[in-house]
Amino acid sequence: MRQETKRTLRRFMRNPSAIIGVSILIMFTLVAAFAPVIAPPINPMDPSRKVSNPYIMPKITWKAEPIPPSSRSDAVKEFIAKAMKKQLYKSKKEDLIPVVEHILRRARAGDLCEAYSKSYKIKSQVRKKLLTLVPELKKDGFSDPKSLINSYLPEDFKIICSETARIDGGFAKFLKSFDPKKMSKGDMVKIILYASKYLSIEDLKEAAAKLFKVDKEDIYRWLKEKKYIERDPIRTVDYHPFGMIDGRDIMYGVVWGTRTAFRIGLIVTFFGTLIGLVVGSIAGYYGGWIDEVLMRITDVFLSIPFLVAAIVLTTILGTGLNKVMIAMIIFGWMGTARLIRGNILQVKEEQYILAAKALGVRDFLIIMRHVIPNTIFPVVIQASMRMGSLVITAAALSFLGLGAPTGYADWGSILNYSRDWILGAQGEAFKYWFALTYPGIAMVLFVLSWNLLGDALRDTFDPRLRG
Amino acid sequence: MMSVNREPILQVKNLKTYFYTEDGVVRAVDGVSFELYPGETLGIVGESGSGKSVTSLSIMRLLDEKGKIESGEIIFKGRDLLKLPEHEMRKIRGNEIAMIFQEPMVALNPVYTIGDQIMEAIMLHQGADEKKAREMAVDLLRRVGIPEPEKRVDQYPHQLSGGMRQRAMIAMALSCRPSILIADEPTTALDVTIQAQILDLMKELQEEYGMALIMITHDMGVIAEIADRVAVMYAGHIVEYGEVHEIFKRPRHPYTYGLLSSIPRLDVEQEKLKSIPGTVPDPLNFPTGCRFHPRCEFAEDRCREEEPEMVEVLPDHYSRCFFWKKLEGLEVK
Numbered sequence: 014m015r016q017e018t019k020r021t022l023r024r025f026m027r028n029p030s031a032i033i034g035v036s037i038l039i040m041f042t043l044v045a046a047f048a049p050v051i052a053p054p055i056n057p058m059d060p061s062r063k064v065s066n067p068y069i070m071p072k073i074t075w076k077a078e079p080i081p082p083s084s085r086s087d088a089v090k091e092f093i094a095k096a097m098k099k100q101l102y103k104s105k106k107e108d109l110i111p112v113v114e115h116i117l118r119r120a121r122a123g124d125l126c127e128a129y130s131k132s133y134k135i136k137s138q139v140r141k142k143l144l145t146l147v148p149e150l151k152k153d154g155f156s157d158p159k160s161l162i163n164s165y166l167p168e169d170f171k172i173i174c175s176e177t178a179r180i181d182g183g184f185a186k187f188l189k190s191f192d193p194k195k196m197s198k199g200d201m202v203k204i205i206l207y208a209s210k211y212l213s214i215e216d217l218k219e220a221a222a223k224l225f226k227v228d229k230e231d232i233y234r235w236l237k238e239k240k241y242i243e244r245d246p247i248r249t250v251d252y253h254p255f256g257m258i259d260g261r262d263i264m265y266g267v268v269w270g271t272r273t274a275f276r277i278g279l280i281v282t283f284f285g286t287l288i289g290l291v292v293g294s295i296a297g298y299y300g301g302w303i304d305e306v307l308m309r310i311t312d313v314f315l316s317i318p319f320l321v322a323a324i325v326l327t328t329i330l331g332t333g334l335n336k337v338m339i340a341m342i343i344f345g346w347m348g349t350a351r352l353i354r355g356n357i358l359q360v361k362e363e364q365y366i367l368a369a370k371a372l373g374v375r376d377f378l379i380i381m382r383h384v385i386p387n388t389i390f391p392v393v394i395q396a397s398m399r400m401g402s403l404v405i406t407a408a409a410l411s412f413l414g415l416g417a418p419t420g421y422a423d424w425g426s427i428l429n430y431s432r433d434w435i436l437g438a439q440g441e442a443f444k445y446w447f448a449l450t451y452p453g454i455a456m457v458l459f460v461l462s463w464n465l466l467g468d469a470l471r472d473t474f475d476p477r478l479r480g
Numbered sequence: 481m482m483s484v485n486r487e488p489i490l491q492v493k494n495l496k497t498y499f500y501t502e503d504g505v506v507r508a509v510d511g512v513s514f515e516l517y518p519g520e521t522l523g524i525v526g527e528s529g530s531g532k533s534v535t536s537l538s539i540m541r542l543l544d545e546k547g548k549i550e551s552g553e554i555i556f557k558g559r560d561l562l563k564l565p566e567h568e569m570r571k572i573r574g575n576e577i578a579m580i581f582q583e584p585m586v587a588l589n590p591v592y593t594i595g596d597q598i599m600e601a602i603m604l605h606q607g608a609d610e611k612k613a614r615e616m617a618v619d620l621l622r623r624v625g626i627p628e629p630e631k632r633v634d635q636y637p638h639q640l641s642g643g644m645r646q647r648a649m650i651a652m653a654l655s656c657r658p659s660i661l662i663a664d665e666p667t668t669a670l671d672v673t674i675q676a677q678i679l680d681l682m683k684e685l686q687e688e689y690g691m692a693l694i695m696i697t698h699d700m701g702v703i704a705e706i707a708d709r710v711a712v713m714y715a716g717h718i719v720e721y722g723e724v725h726e727i728f729k730r731p732r733h734p735y736t737y738g739l740l741s742s743i744p745r746l747d748v749e750q751e752k753l754k755s756i757p758g759t760v761p762d763p764l765n766f767p768t769g770c771r772f773h774p775r776c777e778f779a780e781d782r783c784r785e786e787e788p789e790m791v792e793v794l795p796d797h798y799s800r801c802f803f804w805k806k807l808e809g810l811e812v813k
């Protein structure tokens with residue numbers, strides 16, 4: 014028995030489609046497992062704020078939850094002014110505004126703060142100053158700014174840098190080599206874009222104007238020209254290698270979408286197959302009127318076009334990924350039911366069943382030893398093939414706007430989200446190719462790998478096909 | 481081999497098996513009686529659809545839901561099998577009466593090694609543990625002439641040739657040393673040289689195990705080769721029944737006569753192979769009177785109206801024909 018298992022495994026591993034399919038699947042599994050490392054979710058560091066759902070692709074534009082400057086307390090404003098005048102002014106760097114803004118908004122401020130303070134040897138002062146601001150910061154909506162400041166101002170700059178590197182390689186590099194005198198245009202773009210995650214457009218304009226000594230409106234025009242402000246895909250940034258669409262990082266979506274794909278595939282396949290198995294085997298095994306009733310029900314379900322059914326169901330249940338999954342389960346079990354019923358009917362007639370009966374084997378053992386093994390493999394194979402195609406169906410539903418909400422990390426949703434850019438620009442059909450290509454490639458590979466796996470399973474485990 | 485004085489090990493009396501189909505009642509077996517004596521070989525011969533397989537499945541009580549045994553008795557070692565509860569019957573299947581099938585390709589489960597399948601029966605009826613059962617399976621495979629049994633025991637049916645599969649089936653059937661083996665056309669699906677080998681093997685094993693054999697076939701040649709006595713079936717009836725040499729020499733039923741004449745022979749020059757004209761009647765709608773009359777060259781008016789009974793035309797030689805005397809003096813060419 015064990016020898017046979019080994020042999021089967023060896024046969025499986027020698028099958029080229031198994032190797033390809035399994036490798037791709039392993040890759041996807043790793044991506045799904047390490048999604049938080051590959052594409053770290055941007056959470057507010059302040060623990061009192063609600064941790065956002067990592068499956069919602071963060072919108073990385075300066076429009077992202079900007080705190081209007083007017084709502085800032087006077088003390089904070091004053092600090093900014095003082096900071097600019099005093100210690101920081103010594104280094105002639107009023108460009109600390111974005112830094113301080115940053116500190117006041119997000120915990121990652123520590124990184125920037127450290128970088129600046131290192132460059133200008135004012136670390137301790139900045140820190141001290143910040144600590145005096147604790148009560149004001151509290152008023153500004155931060156529940157525990159002291160520990161926030163402390164924890165993000167560690168003594169060793171290297172730690173900060175490595176920490177930053179973990180978050181954002183491009184930006185860490187930038188920090189390490191930060192020297193405003195030598196700063197290039199490219200670096201400016203980087204800092205602007207980085208700041209864009211946290212600053213309002215007004216703040217940014219101001220910061221940029223101060224930092225680069227350019228006219229505010231020039232900056233704005235430039236940004237607009239480069240499509241950084243308008244709702245438009247961008248594909249410029251080092252640390253968004255797959256490009257961005259409307260402020261959302263496609264790579265983030267593709268990486269977290271892997272988890273979504275697995276979730277949809279596994280849950281829907283599991284429950285769909287289970288329902289199909291129960292219905293099909295009851296119908297096939299008992300036959301007679303039970304079979305008749307169950308199969309007519311199956312026919313009714315089959316006769317409803319899936320997309321129409323899904324649309325109707327989501328209008329009843331409401332849209333959303335879970336609703337789509339429910340719809341896919343409710344209208345996705347018939348294939349399995351028919352398959353298992355047909356197989357049981359066929360196997361029941363097989364002569365080896367008669368031969369086993371002629372040897373005096375009991376009914377129960379005949380079902381367990383002879384019927385099930387000859388009927389279950391096609392179901393398993395079908396299930397693994399369905400894993401892939403389900404993701405396509407879910408994507409289609411998301412594309413129709415029935416599935417995941419806007420910005421959800423789901424390949425289909427990304428495609429839906431980037432629908433406006435799919436056709437490209439005037440005269441430049443492939444201008445926004447990345448909007449389709451990366452999620453598309455992910456989807457194709459996912460479906461392909463499950464199909465290859467299904468094929469390989471059939472080749473190896475279905476002894477009837479063995480050569 | 482034949483011994484009228486001995487007690488028969490199996491006695492089928494007036495067996496009627498009907499199938500209740502949507503089109504009507506199929507009288508597949510309609511009053512069949514025969515005896516089987518220990519150690520002998522009874523051949524059951526007849527054209528396709530004459531009810532041979534249904535007879536054997538009735539003995540095993542393995543008919544599907546549509547098939548019903550209407551009446552009759554099947555006495556095995558003094559007990560009527562038709563009256564046994566199912567669990568008692570299961571102990572008889574495989575253990576006392578075993579069966580091998582026509583298609584060795586489909587009578588073995590494709591997902592198990594042949595070793596597993598032979599062991600299943602051994603472990604079931606003899607309570608042997610896995611190791612012991614495996615040894616026995618290897619021995620059996622060697623006994624039925626499968627080369628390298630230690631290797632073959634772990635192979636799947638599709639890895640064996642047709643002949644080897646049939647040998648494996650025989651090994652499986654013999655695993656519990658049954659006292660009766662029913663072989664339903666065991667060689668039909670095999671090519672001629674392999675057929676001869678399998679028949680020789682069965683003869684050998686029959687002698688070695690001392691079991692009685694019911695050989696079902698449509699091939700008179702096979703009967704001549706292996707059987708001691710023969711029952712000729714036509715349309716759910718046994719039409720002629722007796723000792724093989726006797727029947728081959730002195731057929732007393734026109735159907736048997738036809739069957740024998742249609743065997744190709746080398747020693748006699750034949751211009752054309754003779755065959756029985758017409759086809760087997762529709763079992764839903766048997767002809768009235770003698771069921772063979774539409775194809776019978778000796779038929780008279782009486783045959784169309786009255787059904788002939790089984791009569792002992794010679795000692796231990798029975799025929800179901802009014803005009804068996806017409807065949808006296810006729811020689812099988």
Ligand SMILES: Nc1ncnc2c1ncn2[C@@H]1O[C@H](COP(=O)(O)OP(=O)(O)OP(=O)(O)O)[C@@H](O)[C@H]1O
Pocket residue numbers: 499501506507508526527528529530531532533534535544546547698763
């Ligand atoms: N399960 C069944 N349901 C309905 N009719 C059946 C069934 N099994 C057999 N029959 C009918 O019973 C008759 C006898 O069939 P049987 O299988 O005994 O023939 P046979 O003599 O074994 O022929 P063959 O040489 O083809 O095996 C046939 O007419 C067949 O149609």
Ligand code: SF4
Pocket residue numbers: 733734735770771772773776777778779780783788800801802803804
């Ligand atoms: S009874 Fe009549 S029809 Fe029937 S076999 Fe004899 S001669 Fe032919």
Ligand SMILES: [Mg+2]
Pocket residue numbers: 532533534664
């Ligand atoms: Mg048959």
